[in-house]
Amino acid sequence: MSQSKKFAILALMVIVGLGAAAQKIKKVPAPYTSPASGKDMYVNHCAACHGAEAKGDGPAATALKTSPTDLTTLAKKNGGKFPANHVYSSIVGDLNVPAHGTPDMPMWGNVYSGMSKGRHAEVQQRVSNLTSYIESLQVQ
Numbered sequence: 766m767s768q769s770k771k772f773a774i775l776a777l778m779v780i781v782g783l784g785a786a787a788q789k790i791k792k793v794p795a796p797y798t799s800p801a802s803g804k805d806m807y808v809n810h811c812a813a814c815h816g817a818e819a820k821g822d823g824p825a826a827t828a829l830k831t832s833p834t835d836l837t838t839l840a841k842k843n844g845g846k847f848p849a850n851h852v853y854s855s856i857v858g859d860l861n862v863p864a865h866g867t868p869d870m871p872m873w874g875n876v877y878s879g880m881s882k883g884r885h886a887e888v889q890q891r892v893s894n895l896t897s898y899i900e901s902l903q904v905q
Contacts, residue, residue, distance in 0.1 A: 795810055795876050795880065796810075797880060798810070800890045801890070802894065803894035803898025803901075804898050806894065806898070807819070807895060807898050810895075814833040815836055818837070819836035819899070819902045820835050820836075821836070836899050837902050838903075838904060839852065839903065840900075840903040847903055849900060852896045853896045856873045856892050857872070857873065858873065858874045859874070873895075874888065874892070877892065
């Protein structure tokens, strides 16, 4: 199945979950992705909110209480240096990031721990590869 079809299916699942009058996001298990591919993790786990181009405009973004961050401008907003440690901590759930810590959106560290059956090294690999992929999306 192509990446665009996977993204479309994931986006549709999220949008269907948003149909409730209270605009609650339906919680569904995250699809398994290889820990080796930051891009696959982004497409399958992040793009529904942050958008296919990482601009914060994914199909589920309008239903969130806090708008998703434009991930392409993180370095620009940080004096030209990509804040890798901050991004890593945000993904894991170590920081108080409202969009990542509310009951509406999972803290990915917990999700990746379950997906990796608690293997800490694999969780670190997942988050490191996802962080590196986000770094590759930076605009000047």
